[in-house]
Each structure stands twice: as C-alpha cells, then as structure tokens.
Amino acid sequence: xxxxxxxxxxxxxRSVILLILxxxxxxxxxxxxxxxxACIGVILTAAIVLTYAERKVxxxxxxxxxxxxxxxxxxxxxxxADMLKLMSKEDIIPDGCDRIVWALSxxxxxxxxxxxxxxxxFDEGVVxxxxxxxxxxxxxxxxxxxxxxxxxxxxxxxxYAFIGGMRTVAQMLSYEAPMVFSLLGVVxxxxxxxxxxxxxxxxxxxxxxxxxxxAxxxxIISATAETNRTPFDLVxxxxxxxxxxxxxxxxxRWALFFLAEYANLLSISxxxxxxxxxxxxxxxxxxxxxxWMKVLFMVFVFMWFRWTFPRTRIDQMLSFxxxxxxxxxxxNMMFTGIGVYVWRSMM
Amino acid sequence: xxxxxxxxxxxxxxxxxxHGVLRVQLELDGENILSxxxxxxxxxxxxxxxxxxxxxxxxxxxxxxxxxxxxxNNNFGFCxxxxxxxGIEVPERxxxxxxxxAELNRIASHLVFIGSLAIDLGASTGMxxxxxxxxxxxxxxxxxCGARMTFHYIRVGGVNRDVQPEFIEKTYKFLxxxxxxxxxxKKILLGNEIFMSRLKGISKMSKETALSxxxxxxxxxxxxxxxxxRKVDGYSVYPRFDFNVVTGKNGDNxxxxxxxxxxxxxxxxxxxxALDGLPEGPFMAKVPKVLRPPKGEVFSRTEGTxxxxxxxxxxxxxxxxxxVHIRRPSFVNMQGLNDMCRGxxxxxxxxxxxxxxxxxxxxxx
Numbered sequence: 001x002x003x004x005x006x007x008x009x010x011x012x013x014r015s016v017i018l019l020i021l022x023x024x025x026x027x028x029x030x031x032x033x034x035x036x037x038a039c040i041g042v043i044l045t046a047a048i049v050l051t052y053a054e055r056k057v058x059x060x061x062x063x064x065x066x067x068x069x070x071x072x073x074x075x076x077x078x079x080x081a082d083m084l085k086l087m088s089k090e091d092i093i094p095d096g097c098d099r100i101v102w103a104l105s106x107x108x109x110x111x112x113x114x115x116x117x118x119x120x121x122f123d124e125g126v127v128x129x130x131x132x133x134x135x136x137x138x139x140x141x142x143x144x145x146x147x148x149x150x151x152x153x154x155x156x157x158x159x160y161a162f163i164g165g166m167r168t169v170a171q172m173l174s175y176e177a178p179m180v181f182s183l184l185g186v187v188x189x190x191x192x193x194x195x196x197x198x199x200x201x202x203x204x205x206x207x208x209x210x211x212x213x214x215a216x217x218x219x220i221i222s223a224t225a226e227t228n229r230t231p232f233d234l235v236x237x238x239x240x241x242x243x244x245x246x247x248x249x250x251x252x253r254w255a256l257f258f259l260a261e262y263a264n265l266l267s268i269s270x271x272x273x274x275x276x277x278x279x280x281x282x283x284x285x286x287x288x289x290x291x292w293m294k295v296l297f298m299v300f301v302f303m304w305f306r307w308t309f310p311r312t313r314i315d316q317m318l319s320f321x322x323x324x325x326x327x328x329x330x331x332n333m334m335f336t337g338i339g340v341y342v343w344r345s346m347m
Numbered sequence: 348x349x350x351x352x353x354x355x356x357x358x359x360x361x362x363x364x365x366h367g368v369l370r371v372q373l374e375l376d377g378e379n380i381l382s383x384x385x386x387x388x389x390x391x392x393x394x395x396x397x398x399x400x401x402x403x404x405x406x407x408x409x410x411x412x413x414x415x416x417x418x419x420n421n422n423f424g425f426c427x428x429x430x431x432x433x434g435i436e437v438p439e440r441x442x443x444x445x446x447x448x449a450e451l452n453r454i455a456s457h458l459v460f461i462g463s464l465a466i467d468l469g470a471s472t473g474m475x476x477x478x479x480x481x482x483x484x485x486x487x488x489x490x491x492c493g494a495r496m497t498f499h500y501i502r503v504g505g506v507n508r509d510v511q512p513e514f515i516e517k518t519y520k521f522l523x524x525x526x527x528x529x530x531x532x533k534k535i536l537l538g539n540e541i542f543m544s545r546l547k548g549i550s551k552m553s554k555e556t557a558l559s560x561x562x563x564x565x566x567x568x569x570x571x572x573x574x575x576x577r578k579v580d581g582y583s584v585y586p587r588f589d590f591n592v593v594t595g596k597n598g599d600n601x602x603x604x605x606x607x608x609x610x611x612x613x614x615x616x617x618x619x620x621a622l623d624g625l626p627e628g629p630f631m632a633k634v635p636k637v638l639r640p641p642k643g644e645v646f647s648r649t650e651g652t653x654x655x656x657x658x659x660x661x662x663x664x665x666x667x668x669x670x671v672h673i674r675r676p677s678f679v680n681m682q683g684l685n686d687m688c689r690g691x692x693x694x695x696x697x698x699x700x701x702x703x704x705x706x707x708x709x710x711x712x
Contacts, residue, residue: 062475159356163378163693230469231541239364239467240697308535310542311469313694314378 010034035128039117046266047259048079054303061307086258089251097248098155105152106249106256112144113263120270121196123280123287134195135187138271139180142226145260146172149235152245152257164244167314168235171225174321175232179222181329182215185336186275199279209276214332216276218325223268224305225317227261231309232317239311269298353381356693360389364467364697367707371684373696380696383688385681390711398671403429403638404503406668411497413675414709416459417652419445419452419488422501427582428647428658429503433640440628441505442584447518447621448491448500450614454525455484456652457607457614464604464701465536468545473536480528483521490514503638505631515622522622525615529608537608546601550687550699553598560683563676564654565606566703570598576650583649588620603702639666653677653704677709 013034018027052067055078059066071077093099118128119138131137146169153165186208187193190201202208209216225232236244246257273279273294280287282294312320356373359365368389374381394413398406406429410421423445430437437445458477465473485495491514492500492507500507536542557570567574573592577585593609595602640662648657654676663669680703687699 062472063479064475159354163356233469234694237469237694239469240693242363307472309470310465310473310536310539310545311694312541313545313692315692316541316544 036118039128040114042122043114043117043259043263043266047262048083050262050265050299051079051082051258052076053299054306057300057303058307061304083255086251086255091253092248092250094157094248096157098157101151102155102248103253105148105155105245106253106260108151109145109148109260110256110263112141113260113267115141116267117263119195120267121199121274121279122291127196130194130196133193135183135193135198138195139176139183142267143172143176145264149245152249156245156248158248160241160243161245161247163241164235164237164247167237167241168228168245170314170318171228171232171234174318175222175225175325178218178321178325178329179226181326181333182212182218182222183275184333185212185215188333188336188340195274199274199281202278203281207276207278212276212332212336214328215336216272218329218332219276220272220301222321222325223272224302225321227264227268227302229265229302230306231312233306233311234314234317237311265299265302266295269295269302272298351376358696365700366463366705369700369705369707369710371696371700373688373693375693378692378694380688380691380693383685383696383699385684387678387681387707387710390707392712394712395671395673399668402666403433403640403668404634406671407502408497408499411499412708413673413712414456414651414653414656414677414706415496416706417452417456418496418498419448419501420456420649420651420656422498423449423583424647424649424651424656425658426501426503427649428645428660429638429640431647432643432645432660432662433503433638435504435632435634437505437632438629439584439626440509441630441632443621443625444506444510444630445501446584446588447510447618447625448488448498448506450617450621451484451487451518451521453614453652454611454618455481457611458484460607460701460704461532461536461604463704464698465542467697467701468542470536470539470542473532476528476531476535480524483524487514487518487521490517502631504634505629509630510625515625518618518622522615522619525611529611532608543601545694545698546604546702547599548597549600549691549695550603550702551597551599552683552686556686557598557683560679560686562654562680562683564651564680565603565610566654566680566683568593569595569602569606571596576648576655580648584621585617587624588617590614590617600698600702603704607704637666639664648674651676653706653709654680673712675709675712677703677705677707678712681705681710 014027014031017030021027021030056066067075067078069075070081116138119131119134121127121130149168150165153161153168156162186198189208189211190198192198228235236246246254249257273291277294280291282290353374353376356375357370358373359370360368365371370386370389372384372386392412394409397409401409407422407425410425411418413421458481462474462477465471465477488498489495491510492498552570554570554572557567557572563574571594573594575592576582578592590613593606593613595606642662642664644659644661646657646659648655650656655674656676657674659672659674660668661670684699684703687703688696691699
C-alpha cells in the first residue's frame with residue numbers, strides 16, 4: 001500500500017535521478033523541476049478532466065446526454081476535440097485594442113492560478129513549497145487574479161468587456177474579505193498558517209467543517225464568487241454582458257482564460273478539502289485517494305451550484321457580501337476566539 | 348477634471364438574450380439605466396404586404412411566421428377575421444378543436460417564456476426542463492397536423508383535418524402530466540431565493556402606465572387589470588368553458604412571471620373541458636373554392652399568447668385582401684420597455700425584455 005502513494009513515487013524518481021547524476025544538490029534542483037512539472041501536469045489534466053466532467057454533470061442535471069459522439073458512447077475524447085478546435089481557430093485581435101495589455105491579460109491570469117498549486121499539500125509530505133505563512137501567501141497570490149480581468153476588460157476596446165472588468169474588481173475585492181475572515185477561524189484553532197499543520201490538526205481532532213460550520217459555508221460562498229461561477233458569474237454573464245472581459249478573445253487566448261477558470265475551480269476544491277475536510281486523511285485507503293475523492297466531491301458541489309442556481313444581480317451580490325457574509329465572518333471569528341481561549345485555559 | 352459621463356450601450360441585434368434580433372439602445376450611468384430605446388425592424392419581412400398579394404386562403408401560412416412560438420393562435424386570429432368578413436359559419440367541432448390546439452399552443456408558448464426568463468437570469472437548467480415538456484405538446488401537434496412549428500392547421504372555415512382518437516388520448520395524458528412538471532419548475536425556479544429576488548419589485552408598472560402604453564395580455568393582467576379577450580369578447584366557444592383570468596397585484600416582473608405560470612393551469616383546464624365536450628360533426632365548413640368576400644372591412648381580435656392579436660382586413664370584393672393590418676401585441680407591449688428599464692440595473696433590463704415576452708417575428712412582422 002505504501003508504494004502506491006505519491007510520496008513513494010517521488011522517492012523513487014529521486015533515487016533514479018540520483019543514480020544518473022550522482023550529485024545531491026543537482027538532484028534537488030532537478031527534483032524541483034519535476035515537482036513544478038507535476039503541478040502543471042495536475043492543472044492541465046484537471047482542465048481536460050473537468051471540462052468533460054462539467055459537460056457531463058451539466059447534461060445529467062439538464063436531462064440531456066452530453067458529449068456522446070467523439071470517442072465512443074461516452075464522448076471521452078470530447079476535451080481533445082475541443083482543444084483541437086480552439087487551437088485551430090483564428091486569432092482575432094480587435095481593432096483599437098491596447099495590444100500589449102490585451103495580449104498579456106490571459107497569460108497573467110494563468111500565473112496566479114497556477115502558482116498557488118505550489119502550496120497545496122496533496123498527500124503526506126507531497127507539497128511543492130511548505131511555507132510557514134502558507135495561508136497568507138495563498139490569499140496574496142490568488143487576489144492577484146483581479147488585475148488581469150481588469151486589463152482584459154480595459155484593453156479590449158469593448159463596452160461589454162469594460163463593464164465586465166469593472167464588475168470583477170468590485171466582486172473580487174468584496175468577496176476577498178469574508179473569505180479571509182472565514183479562514184482566520186481555522187488558523188486560530190490550528191495556531192499555524194502552514195497548510196500541512198492545518199491538515200495535521202484535523203487529523204488529530206476532527207475535521208474543521210464540524211468545528212467551523214459557519215466559516216465553511218462562508219468560505220464556499222465566497223470561493224464561488226472568487227472563481228466567477230454561478231450564482232456569482234457576473235463577470236462573464238453571457239445573458240447581460242455577453243462574456244465580459246473574454247468577449248473579444250478567441251482561440252488559444254480564450255483557452256488560457258478557460259484553463260485558468262478550471263485551475264481555479266480545482267484549487268478552491270482543494271482549499272476546501274485542505275481547510276475543512278481534513279486534507280488527505282482518511283481510513284484504510286492511501287492519502288492520495290482520500291484527497292482526490294474529497295476534491296472531486298467538492299468539484300461536483302461547485303458544478304451543482306452552477307447548474308441549478310440563477311445568477312444574482314450586481315447590487316444584491318455586493319450587499320450580500322458586505323452586509324451578511326462579512327459581519328457573519330467577524331462574529332464567527334469572535335466566537336472562535338472565545339472558544340479557543342476557553343479551551344486553552346481548560347487544558 | 349474628473350467627472351462621470353453617461354454612455355450608450357447597444358444591446359443587440361446580436362446579443363444572447365434579446366430574443367432574436369431586438370436591438371436596445373441603453374443609456375447608462377455605470378450600471379444604472381437612464382433610458383432604454385428599442386429599435387426594431389431587423390426581422391421585417393413585410394407580412395402585411397405579402398398577405399395583400401395572396402388570396403385569403405393562401406395568406407394563412409404567413410400568419411404562422413408572425414409569432415412562431417404560438418402559431419396556432421395566429422392562424423386562429425386570421426381565420427376568424429376572414430370568416431367574419433366572408434360570413435362563414437364554422438362547425439362546432441371545428442371550434443372545439445381550434446380552442447384545444449390554441450390553448451395547447453398557449454401552454455407551449457408560456458413554457459418557452461418560463462424557460463427563456465430562466466436562462467436570461469442564468470438558470471439554464473430551468474430552460475432545458477421547460478423545453479423538454481414543451482416537446483410533448485409539439486409531438487401532439489405533430490400528430491394532428493404533421494408540423495412542429497409552423498402548423499397551418501387552422502384553416503378558413505374550420506381545421507385542416509379531424510383529430511384522431513390517439514391525439515385525444517395523448518392529450519389527456521399530457522394534461523395529467525401538467526401539474527407534475529409545474530411542480531418541478533416550482534422547485535427549481537419559483538422556490539429559489541435568488542430567482543425571487545431578481546424578479547420581485549423589479550420593472551414595476553402601474554395600471555395607468557400599462558394602460559397608457561396600450562399593453563395587453565399577461566403584461567396588463569400582471570398590473571391587476573383582468574383584461575382577457577377570451578372573457579371580454581367571449582369569441583368562439585370560450586364562454587362555454589369555466590376558467591379564471593389570472594391577474595397580478597404589483598405589476599412587477601414577479602407578477603408577470605406568475606400570471607403566465609398560472610395561466611398554464613387555466614389553459615389546461617380549458618383543454619380538458621373542450622376534450623370532454625368535443626361534439627361530433629364536420630370539422631370544416633363549406634368554403635367556396637375561390638373565396639370572394641363582399642366589399643367591406645373587418646377588425647377581429649383574439650387573445651393571442653402575448654396579448655390582443657387583431658387583424659384588420661379591408662376587402663374590395665376581389666380574391667385578395669385590399670389591405671391587411673395586424674395589431675401585434677408584442678410590438679405594442681414593447682412600448683413599455685423604457686418604463687420598465689429606467690432606473691434599474693443592466694441585469695434587470697434583461698429580465699425586463701424577457702418579462703415583456705416579445706417575439707421578434709411578431710414585433711417586426
């Protein structure tokens with residue numbers, strides 16, 4: 001069983017490289033690149049698997065069949081076909097756009113989405129960078145994704161895109177706050193910002209979803225808003241502003257937005273699993289199985305939201321964040337503080 | 348100096364939620380709408396003129412293309428006008444069949460309304476559900492006339508062919524199914540907090556404003572005026588059936604939605620009564636091969652799905668109408684768009700288009 005885990009695989013790869021290079025330091029450098037490759041690999045695989053999953057889940061909820069032509073009865077090759085289509089599309093550059101800013105936007109959006117994968121603990125000891133301010137760094141990086149949306153919206157020379165870009169700023173800034181405060185409860189209980197410590201604390205006691213149910217709900221809601229998914233997908237909002245900042249992009253540039261969207265979807269699922277659902281811990285099976293089972297369950301939950309809820313309006317969404325979620329998160333933090341204090345003094 | 352400016356946003360004619368080729372010029376201050384100006388004519392096909400260049404009987408299929416989501420009601424309206432002009436007495440069985448198919452088509456059209464409103468508010472699943480159930484009605488029409496969209500079933504003097512026992516049986520089965528799927532919509536749409544908050548209190552319109560815009564159909568009933576031609580005029584065999592005119596209270600989008608939602612039940616009630624009382628007899632009156640109505644003019648109105656559907660026909664005694672004018676409810680209801688959008692947000696404008704429920708085929712004619 002031990003040999004099945006990712007950690008064991010990494011050990012094996014390391015031993016092979018060490019055998020070839022024969023130098024400890026060089027091997028460590030190479031191993032970093034291997035880890036980087038693994039992170040990128042996770043994102044790309046996720047994009048392929050999740051596009052297919054989204055289409056099938058959506059079809060399931062909408063009493064349809066979903067992809068069923070390319071690659072057999074279940075349309076298993078549909079993501080490949082989609083990818084080929086996107087790659088072979090014409091790269092349309094709108095007239096009057098700010099060329100450099102416009103071209104940078106999709107690339108920059110992908111950076112923060114991919115960067116935070118370095119912080120995720122996938123299994124016991126399987127984490128690219130186990131930083132002691134993990135939670136803080138994570139929030140700092142993920143909040144950078146506001147700017148590329150604004151850049152894309154601003155540079156496209158289109159009113160729809162511009163409205164979408166403006167909405168992004170309002171939305172992401174207002175949901176950042178409750179998200180941070182909901183995570184603070186977890187950090188207060190653990191007493192550490194290191195992601196692996198948070199998971200370990202849940203293994204010792206109980207999953208934080210039981211200790212922090214309100215924070216869990218606030219986190220899920222604000223995470224949905226952060227990733228621009230229904231009911232908070234006001235940024236792309238196809239029925240009002242067509243596709244918002246993405247409206248003027250085509251082909252591979254659009255695909256990068258798409259890739260970032262699915263990378264974000266997976267990362268919020270991983271975050272929920274790490275902070276509230278006990279990370280890789282679980283009985284009998286190796287950690288990596290538990291981890292991905294929980295993550296995929298959360299992915300399904302987010303897809304479930306998307307295909308059953310209508311979209312909120314911009315004013316409702318903002319007032320919900322500032323008037324409901326934020327006070328609730330603060331109250332939750334206060335009670336957590338009292339609880340932690342009482343618990344510590346009792347011990 | 349940094350100041351703010353208003354700007355114009357052209358929504359449509361290529362836009363996912365303008366129901367075809369409607370173009371709305373929104374004057375915006377940030378997200379707030381200052382004015383909304385509908386610009387029409389992108390789907391103009393000159394149907395009135397086409398009707399004038401064909402004989403009366405040849406004109407019927409053109410009316411299919413007016414409001415292509417409820418073609419039966421258009422056929423019904425036009426045929427009634429021609430019959431009134433030519434003095435044709437329609438057999439009772441034909442009238443019953445007409446009412447059955449017209450009301451079934453009303454249900455189908457309201458299902459499209461629910462679905463398109465849902466998808467405009469971002470709930471695409473709701474739309475798929477309504478279209479799934481609309482399919483049953485289309486299958487019924489397929490049985491009765493072989494077409495799914497442009498039926499050309501109601502003809503001058505009666506209907507194209509008699510209904511089969513299979514149709515009656517399947518229609519009963521469909522009526523059984525109506526409360527089931529309506530309950531499903533209740534779960535996925537009506538009971539949803541977000542859905543409610545997107546519609547309640549939005550695009551409010553008083554009785555007076557609605558009247559001054561000459562709005563009809565569900566749009567005026569939502570403001571609380573029980574104006575339904577089926578009751579007011581009592582044309583065809585409608586007075587024989589027991590049904591209520593559904594009205595709203597506040598004239599907001601929520602009422603507009605609910606009026607149509609509940610009208611589905613009323614229409615189902617009418618269909619059931621009509622099926623129960625379907626008399627035997629001919630399904631077509633004796634209509635001369637070449638129809639030459641006497642000189643004169645007629646204005647005949649029926650309750651279309653979207654409001655008062657009127658046909659004004661002037662005859663000069665020849666085989667073709669001298670002048671045809673169609674009072675299209677979608678077009679007239681559109682006049683209220685500015686009042687429904689002004690002062691609300693961009694997101695509400697989409698809900699407002701949907702709540703008026705315009706069909707561009709009918710708006711542009």
